[in-house]
Amino acid sequence: MRVELSPGLGFTGEQEMLRQSVRAVLGEQCPLPVVRAMEQDEDGFPVGLWRQIAALGWLGMLAPEEYGGGGRSFLDAAIVLDEMGRALFPAPYMWTVLCGEVIASHGAREQRARYLPMVASGEALLTLAWTEAAGVWRTDGLVTRLQGGRVHGEKCFVPYAGSATHLLVAAKDGGGRTVVCIVRRRQAGVTAAPLRTAGWDKQDVVTLDGAAVEEVIADGEAALEQALVLGTAMQCMVMAGMAQRVLEMTRDYAKSRVQFGRPIGNFQAVQHHLANMAVDTDISRAMAYQLAQRIAEGKEYALEASLAKAFVAQAAARVMDTGHQVHGGIGLITDHAMQMYFLRLKPLTNLLGDADFHLRRVERAMPAMAAGAPR
């Protein structure tokens, strides 16, 4: 079958094996009923499986070997994220690896040495506490303050704050400079109140009431910009994986569901719905993987990340809508996979900037495009 097309780059044999391994592990350990159960779970993620993926090296994949990591290509992480999107893996994998990368890039040597091995071993669950009541991914207007080694403020929409061990907190220091404070989650000055989101994913309001700061990343601007663009690229992979799964699921349903005496996949209207889903999915995958390759090659990719997110977020939403339309009534039952994919897309499209946000970034880059006059 040709449902999954090449994104236009080559994978090594090792990478193909990695994909198979991730798909097998998640398929076995984390079928959709587990995902559903995690919605109301106290830990909020499958703890045993977390240890297992740490042991498999997925958590430390990107970190340098000197800190217990695998030092592998970003394309490897992209494959893992793609598969996690496909499986709706309900755990802060993306956030932990993302925060690890931020520490790796912008943390001091001792900060890297302190946290990266904990990330790789699965001991640390990191998350990003950036947005506040205004709900924007910007550093101007941050209210949270770092004063005397303690941090004060309220953070909204913090993913997995309930289960995280450490928060990377965007704050302003006494001089008004943006910093990222690394804060241990379990301490007196930190409380997390869960938000009830459409996707039943884990997001919290985190109150920092003089919480002790373990470490400070001084160049907060650069660190947060990296978190934004790298996280955006990671989200694109996850969303592409989700879209791919929904396409396959819908295709299979259309082949088996009989109405008016034939499989609905035989009706041209349904065929064209599915063709449109295939186009959106395929382009999303191609853009996400080509972006991942660009990152792996060490090239500049901030604009490309915004271009990809603006496309993929909107395309994946169309895939969900059309998938629903083809499934009809059955897809609307809350336990049906369609519902789960549909709702779990929302945190991905929303966190780290929605399509509107990234289009604004594209707009800011536009004056430099088409700089020359026509012939």
Place this chain on the structure above:
Amino acid sequence: MRVELSPGLGFTGEQEMLRQSVRAVLGEQCPLPVVRAMEQDEDGFPVGLWRQIAALGWLGMLAPEEYGGGGRSFLDAAIVLDEMGRALFPAPYMWTVLCGEVIASHGAREQRARYLPMVASGEALLTLAWTEAAGVWRTDGLVTRLQGGRVHGEKCFVPYAGSATHLLVAAKDGGGRTVVCIVRRRQAGVTAAPLRTAGWDKQDVVTLDGAAVEEVIADGEAALEQALVLGTAMQCMVMAGMAQRVLEMTRDYAKSRVQFGRPIGNFQAVQHHLANMAVDTDISRAMAYQLAQRIAEGKEYALEASLAKAFVAQAAARVMDTGHQVHGGIGLITDHAMQMYFLRLKPLTNLLGDADFHLRRVERAMPAMAAGAPR
């Protein structure tokens, strides 16, 4: 056949007869080859037919009886415009009647007495010279000046200026007030240079180099606002008629064109294309006619005109696009009716404000909508 649905209001027997009469006259005297021939015609419109429609009372339809008019409902004019859209009638009917209405509403008594009988008799062809180089339908920023009974300036995108007998020129007077000057077209100070438009409709750049002014409508703001909103409503009727004809034409083609061994109208993709065209056309007609009825009832309709234009202009464009898609190659030949309707929609969507312009008017009205808090 059910292609043409009721717009949700009742027509009198007289109005039904009017529609049949307009359809018959235009069908006989103005088939598409005549429309096509007019593109390169020196007069720019079928002069004989113009006299005939004057004799039939269509030109004076709306004017009060004391000025030689018919004093009929706006709904009657709406029917004529609908049918003219359907036939692509290539003459300044809409502009002449519109300018007549502006004079009827805002002209002094002697101005009404001077021009309205000429409109009704077909002697006068009026048009609106409003926009200038900036290409906007606003009165701030008008450069054209009325000084000592003469007018100076340059007007762009003036419909049918080549064949008009009189221009209604938007200008500022010495005191900076907006006025509308009635200017005889054939005089030394007026030159018209045709623009080459996609629709091969007639639009000109008019240079007013101290042209003598016959009459001045003092309240230019009100007169131009009426020209805008009433003209917009008239355009909606014309566009609805065009869309209706393209829907019927495309339906007929889909029933007769055979590919892959069956009429293409048997393919669900084509059926759904046509269903979408039918929805757009039907709603356009319903909105346009309900707006016409509102006008006929003497109610306020400025916002409704903008709502209708924003919808109809976009819907009719979709109808043209989809009509092209169903027709395939044959519709792309420049002499084919599809091409003519497709291209002639442009002046209608553009003149007197495009969808963007009317959406801005809707936006300005929005603060007053949903004024109250939710329960």
Place this chain on the structure above:
Amino acid sequence: MGYLLDYPVAPELQAFQEEVREFLRAHLTREVVEERQSGEWGNGLGRHGRRFLREMGKRGWLGLTWPAEYGGLGKTVMHRFILAEEMEYADAPQLGTGPSIVGPCLMLYGSDGQKREFLPGIARGEIAFALGYTEPEAGSDLASLQLAAREDGDEYVLRGQKIFNTETHVADYVWLAARTDTQAPKHKGISLFIVDAHSRGLSVQPIYTAGDHRTNIVFYDDVRVPRRNLLGEPNKGWYYLATALDLERFFPVSGVIRQLELIIWHAKQPRPGGGSPLIEDALVRRRLAELVVQAQAVRSISYRMAWLLGQGSVPNIEASILKLYLREFAQRVGRAGVEIMGLYGQLRPSSALAPLGGEVEKYHRASPVLTISGGSSEIQRNIIATRGLELPR
């Protein structure tokens, strides 16, 4: 009703419109609305909803257009249109299956006994019906339903399964479509029955759908129905249900317009964290303006429907156009609402931070159902193309 875009109301109907509004202010209590919004009791068959419907019944509004002999008021279609729009706008319980489907059907095809037994109770709001059409294998292709009704003396014995029968757990009776002839072509073997919802052998399994609405899988395990509860002649059920559908085609549009009003209201408020109102953003403003245009479009074809019904027409193509456009429009409204709210747009009604109490989030979450149930968008397009434009099937 309605700050946004009023529908035209003839002068002689304004008093009735005001009467309806008055009634809603008095009887549409918070309990009624909350019960309905909870999604647990169908469209209004909880304790409070039923009381509300009985109040309507007292005024004769459940049989507003019915002749007096059946407990109706004999009012015009335009009255009915106004009632429907006002109730929908206020988020009141819907009239439901009894007044909308069962009543009109019984008046046309019911026996005298059935009319006597059910019509007055329906008109008073004392007897509530659930719809029993859809089956797991018969969704869009309703005519392929399989639930068997086997004759056995003076009774029929029902065996099979229904799904998405939303109110069966709270209704008094089910208006059931079943197969009485398994040999005939599929449209010709269907009959309609009135089934006591508390019959022995009838069991209900809850399922929840997008928007947290409860609906049911219903099992019929040798449920016995007396022959007198068969509507008209056996095997003519398809014809009956099609005509009934054509009779009462009210698709009020004021519910989605209310959502749009809520969103516009929200967009005018200051934002959390002190930002300027959303409506000052040119892109938000334009998106909302486009929706206002579409609201006007939907108003036009909704008003047209009422006008045609008032003329005595059976506007089925027009109904398909309205359903198709209205429902896709409603999806666009829901999507726009949650998208312009950004991160806040994902918060459920149970979240204290949710804008507008999470109503728009829920509306959006539930909106995929719109273009699926009651004839999917694809089915509507098929109807428009083949019945409306007469394209070859």
Place this chain on the structure above:
Amino acid sequence: MGYLLDYPVAPELQAFQEEVREFLRAHLTREVVEERQSGEWGNGLGRHGRRFLREMGKRGWLGLTWPAEYGGLGKTVMHRFILAEEMEYADAPQLGTGPSIVGPCLMLYGSDGQKREFLPGIARGEIAFALGYTEPEAGSDLASLQLAAREDGDEYVLRGQKIFNTETHVADYVWLAARTDTQAPKHKGISLFIVDAHSRGLSVQPIYTAGDHRTNIVFYDDVRVPRRNLLGEPNKGWYYLATALDLERFFPVSGVIRQLELIIWHAKQPRPGGGSPLIEDALVRRRLAELVVQAQAVRSISYRMAWLLGQGSVPNIEASILKLYLREFAQRVGRAGVEIMGLYGQLRPSSALAPLGGEVEKYHRASPVLTISGGSSEIQRNIIATRGLELPR
């Protein structure tokens, strides 16, 4: 190339890219571009266009990927991709039917005589072919073509009519599909011929299409073709043309990207009458930003095609996806261009006031053809659904 969004070019190919650009600067004169844009001479078979193509032939670029024995350079697919993108971006004449279709087909299925007779001439740009496929009754359903080729001794006699055969009036030969077996199933009775465009009995009637492109109705009135001009075996034409199509799937995307660049450039300029640049309008800016995103999308799948071809794959589903998305994208670009220009967007190239010399107006005017010719959007969706997703036909 390309201020907007560059495609990735491997280091070893940069010299070639630069060479192509150099060539275009030197040889793509105003006369060549204007001749091509006039639409009178097909895609580049006027006097200037032919000279330009011969210059390309001198460099071996018309047979860039062909083996040396056929006059080719044996370069990689990525070279071919770069050449196609650069030429399209510069609005140069297209390589045309000879190098893209006839050449590859002859190499696979042609006789030694045919190869000798035509390949070197094609590679040198001395022999130009027109495509002769479409007929009035065979558009999307090409296999139902009817133009008859009757055997008569050592010749075939052609009788029938073609339409939309764009370059027949300026080409040297026609690459013609004709029916050689009227009894066989429709795909199995077609053969391909090389027909001298100046044959007796072949006559051409011009028609003009959207965008003022000249194309032709071509009448074959007992045109005689020697048997040696039949490709391969008789009645296998459908197979030949399908494989040839799979071999050279280059759909350069830089033409539409150039349009988008023009529009963005225009949006940055001061407006007539002294208004601020269009791009300062938030709505215009957003609309263009959305198109930039789509341009990046189209780049991704275009690059992917080249990459797959370079791997030796035959990416036909991927080609359908690219065609479908690219062409609908191009329509959006054209529409956005004329719409943001407002009243000025309707001015034709012949109008002195037309922004960008009317190029965008013409692009938009011609754009309906995009989703129709060469396999309509509907056909592409059918292919994706049935061949790609294996849905039941």
